[in-house]
Amino acid sequence: MVTLQLKGLGARYGSGLAVEDVSTPVFKGGELTAVIGPNAAGKSTLFKRVAGLLKGPGEVVLEGARNEPRDALRYMPQDTHANAVLTVYESVLLAVKQGHGWRVSDRELAEIDQILEALQIADLAFRNLGELSGGQRQLVSIAQAIVRKPEVLLMDEPTSALDLYRQVEVLAFMQELARRRGTLVLIALHDLNHALRFCHNTVVISSGRLVSAGPSRQVITPEMLREIYRVDARIEQCSRGESHIIIDRSAA
Amino acid sequence: MTLSNVIPQGTGRGLYRALAFRRLLLLCGLLLLLLATFSFDLALGPARYPVSNVVSALLFPSSADLQTRVVIWDIRLPIALMAISVGGCLSLAGAQMQTILANPLASPFTLGISAAASFGAALGLVAGVAIFPAAVQYMVPFNAFIMAMAASLFIYGLSSVRGVTVQTIVLLGIALVFTFNALLSLLEYLASEQALAAVVFWTMGSLTKATWSKVWITFAVLIVCIPFFARHSWALTALRLGDVKAASFGVNIRSLRLKTLLGVSLLAAIPVSFVGTIGFVGLVGPHIARMLVGEDQRFFLPAAVLCGALMLSATSVICKIILPGAILPIGVITALVGVPFFFALIFADRKQVW
Numbered sequence: 001m002v003t004l005q006l007k008g009l010g011a012r013y014g015s016g017l018a019v020e021d022v023s024t025p026v027f028k029g030g031e032l033t034a035v036i037g038p039n040a041a042g043k044s045t046l047f048k049r050v051a052g053l054l055k056g057p058g059e060v061v062l063e064g065a066r067n068e069p070r071d072a073l074r075y076m077p078q079d080t081h082a083n084a085v086l087t088v089y090e091s092v093l094l095a096v097k098q099g100h101g102w103r104v105s106d107r108e109l110a111e112i113d114q115i116l117e118a119l120q121i122a123d124l125a126f127r128n129l130g131e132l133s134g135g136q137r138q139l140v141s142i143a144q145a146i147v148r149k150p151e152v153l154l155m156d157e158p159t160s161a162l163d164l165y166r167q168v169e170v171l172a173f174m175q176e177l178a179r180r181r182g183t184l185v186l187i188a189l190h191d192l193n194h195a196l197r198f199c200h201n202t203v204v205i206s207s208g209r210l211v212s213a214g215p216s217r218q219v220i221t222p223e224m225l226r227e228i229y230r231v232d233a234r235i236e237q238c239s240r241g242e243s244h245i246i247i248d249r250s251a252a
Numbered sequence: 253m254t255l256s257n258v259i260p261q262g263t264g265r266g267l268y269r270a271l272a273f274r275r276l277l278l279l280c281g282l283l284l285l286l287l288a289t290f291s292f293d294l295a296l297g298p299a300r301y302p303v304s305n306v307v308s309a310l311l312f313p314s315s316a317d318l319q320t321r322v323v324i325w326d327i328r329l330p331i332a333l334m335a336i337s338v339g340g341c342l343s344l345a346g347a348q349m350q351t352i353l354a355n356p357l358a359s360p361f362t363l364g365i366s367a368a369a370s371f372g373a374a375l376g377l378v379a380g381v382a383i384f385p386a387a388v389q390y391m392v393p394f395n396a397f398i399m400a401m402a403a404s405l406f407i408y409g410l411s412s413v414r415g416v417t418v419q420t421i422v423l424l425g426i427a428l429v430f431t432f433n434a435l436l437s438l439l440e441y442l443a444s445e446q447a448l449a450a451v452v453f454w455t456m457g458s459l460t461k462a463t464w465s466k467v468w469i470t471f472a473v474l475i476v477c478i479p480f481f482a483r484h485s486w487a488l489t490a491l492r493l494g495d496v497k498a499a500s501f502g503v504n505i506r507s508l509r510l511k512t513l514l515g516v517s518l519l520a521a522i523p524v525s526f527v528g529t530i531g532f533v534g535l536v537g538p539h540i541a542r543m544l545v546g547e548d549q550r551f552f553l554p555a556a557v558l559c560g561a562l563m564l565s566a567t568s569v570i571c572k573i574i575l576p577g578a579i580l581p582i583g584v585i586t587a588l589v590g591v592p593f594f595f596a597l598i599f600a601d602r603k604q605v606w
Contacts, residue, residue, distance in 0.1 A: 053499050070502065077496040083606060084492035085547045089268050091493060097486045098501045102550055104272075109265040116264060118253055125264045126271070129493075144501075173253035 002029040002064045002072070002151045002184050004050075009058035011042075011049035017056065017208065018045045024203055024213045029064070029151065029182040032175055034195035034216065036188070037205035038229060043188045044078060046205060047154045050186070051075035065151045074150035076141055078157050082129050088140050089125040092116070095144040115143045118173065134161035142170065146177065155187045159194070167191070171198040192220055196235075196243050204228060217243060226251050275551045278544050282558040286336065289565040293332040294324055296572040334462035335564040335582070337470035338523040342530060343537030343560020344474070345519035347552065348481060350538055351488055352509045352516075353418045356606040359538075360520035361531035363407060364428025365400050369524040371432045371439070372399030374451045378443040392454065393466075397525035403428055404517030412510055457528035457583025459568065466526045473522050477515045478553065484508060485549035492547050532587040533560045536594050539606075543597055563590055 005026045011019040019042040027033050035043050048054045051073060065072035086094070092112050093104065116122040121139050124132065132140065138161045145153060155174075159167040171187075175198055178185045186203075189195050195202050195216055202219040204211040206228050212219050225233045225245070233247045294306045301309075301320065309316035309324045316324070342360060349358040360366050372395035375381045382391040383398045406428070411421055436455075440448055481488065487508050490498040495505050520534070537560035538552075544559075545551040567586045571578075 051500065053496075075500045077500050080494045080497045082493045082497065084489075085542050085606070086489070086492065087271075087546070089264055090489075090546070090548055093268075094486060094490050094493070095501055098490065098503065100486070102482075102485070104268075106265065109268055113264040120253060122264060126267060141497075144497075169253045 001182060002062070002066075003027065004063075004152055004184055004186075005061040006050065007059040007061060009046070009049060009056065009060065011045045011054045011056040013045055013054065018042055019049060019056070019205075019208045022046060022058070022205070022210045024210070025201075027184055027186070027201060029184040030178050031200040032171075032178055032185045032187055032198055033201040033203060034189045034199035035186055035203045035205060036190070036192060036195055036220075037211075041205045042208040043205055044156050045208070047075060047156050047186070047188065051154055062152065067151065071148075072151040073154070074145055074148060074152070075154045076145035076156060076158060079134060079138055079141070079161055081137065084129055086129055087126045088121065088129065088132070088143075089116070091129055091140060092143050092147055095147050111147060112143075115147050119143055120169075135163065135166060138162060139166070139170075149181065150183065152184045153186070155185065157188045157190065160190065167194065174198075192225075192245055196220055196245070220245070272551075275545045275548075275555075279551065279554055279558065282544075282555065282562060286558055286562045286565060289562060289569050290332055290336065292569045293335065293565055293572075294328045296569060296576070297323070297328060298577050299323060330462040330464050330467050331459045332565065332568065333467045334459050334470065334527065335568045336561040337467060337474060338459070338527050338530065339533050339537070339560035339562070339564030340474050340557040341470055341519045341523045341560070342534040343541070343556045343563070344477065344481075344553070345516045346534035346560075347538035347541065347556035348488070348512050348516050348519075349534075351491055351547075351549075352512050353422055354492070354494075355418065355422050356539070357535070358422060358425075359531070359534035360516075360524065361529070361534055362429065363422070363425030364403050364432060365517070365520045366524050366529045366531060367429045367432035367436070368403035369396040369400040369521065370451075370455045370529055371436045372396040372525075373454050373528070374436050374439045374443075375399075377450045377454065378439045378447045393525045395525075396528075397521050399432075400521035400524055401517060403432070404513070404521055408510065408513045408517060411513055412506075453581070454528045456581030457530040458579070459527055459564075459582050460579055461527055470523055470526065473518050474557070477519055478557070480515055481512070481549065481553055484512070485553060488512065489547060489549045489552075528581075528583065530564070530583040530586060532583070532590050533563050536590055537563055540594065540597060542606075 003026050006022050006024045009022040010017045037043050049056050050060050062069050096108050116125055119139050119142060124136060138158060142158055159170055171194055174185055177183060199216050202216040203213040204219060204224060211228060222233055222235060225231050230251045231247050232249050232251050233245050235243050235245055238244055291303045291306055295301045295303050306324060309320050313321055346359040350356060373392045376391040376395040382388050384394045387394050407421060407425055410416055410424055440451055487503040490501050490503050499505055538556045541552055541555035541559045545555045563586060567582055567589050570589055571580045571585050
């Protein structure tokens, strides 16, 4: 089983360190881990550092992967608008074919079909990227990220442009995908109720530093919400026994 | 949303195969059109030959009569091949500049490479300055080449500085255009009447400067660059999704951009130094290719080469039909003929151009 641990991780951005000394417990394949924090906390920077796109001190310990770290780990950036004259289908094919030859096999195309159908975007397959809405672009991005069957997947706010139905569907889908393929998924989220409901673990980042990391129900507490998010909130159980955050007011 | 173990017999696969096949047909169509314009280019001129005579003179030179052989092989063939190779080079250079700089306005003309070449040529024609003194008889093309490469390498050097964005590179290229145009104007202001006429004619671009050695060199550049770009076709296509997305796919953006820019520099500098400024092809050739086959570089790359080659070859034929016997500057005519065609293509079905 693939495992991931961050040890004293920092990331340089310009001249200074944007993320500093982030150490986490060992995360295991098959589970979703939420990375949460206020705006500009350093979540995207941390993801880019883990993906190897930024340099910095510390260590990313990846163990038990079947492939080289370069192939095992995949990063899905935040919404990126592209005006390329490419269809959705071609853009997903691009993710599959990087580093490979020109010939496209039936197997590769069948896998693209499968992913597009699973994400309910098969009807967009031959639309140009420039014609898509923000939410549709995000679903295409998810397809590009999972089509290469990564063992570790870093998803930077994959649900920020999705409607409520799609948010729940995508997160449930990612949960199922992680369980079935044994994928380790780190997912940056702003909706903390989603973190509580779908993610086994949560990592809290603020001002480029780690605040806490561990099981979601232990990490997401009224005290953390007051200190980091500056809101007075309660965490209560609903009639089904699920934990929910109820925000009362912004903290004084 | 569920992930099934069963791979669907989806229609996507079939539709994609059909799309790829349609694009392959389009490429074949472009190639056939190019062969047709090439044959007409050889057949037309002060002496007109039937296309069948041209084909037989090309395939069996020994069976053709001396006059036909000399006209076709020694006079018209270098010019017709030069049109194809220069058009292909400039269009490919523009296509990859637009790809790596993520800018629809990028081309050898808009980034100062052509302006630098014109200045180099004028330096030789007006002031008699040979930047490479060992080859005085080739002073003008050498000057033009050295200045064009210098401009390209300047842009290349700037691109390799960390933190420089593609927008900065485009802005700097435009600044280069203004700088070299100002220097060219200064030289023209100081030039004698005869030298001024020579500079003006050179900057308009003309295929009549073609010789066999120039033809081979231009084709050699194409033959070296095409396999390089083809090898990186998936990565180059991914660049059009944005740097972050391409990097997330595992593309080494910095290295790819620098290597491509080096190839583009050669593709732009060599033809411009041989035939002068032909601006339109490098800008519009890639856009026409993009409209026809999209931006998957496996199709876009050959389409850009074919569109550029076809544009110059067709212009050469049109020139000969409109004004038989007259030598018109091809750079000017390409733009005049190409612009209405380009507009028609854009507005015909309002396709996404960029």
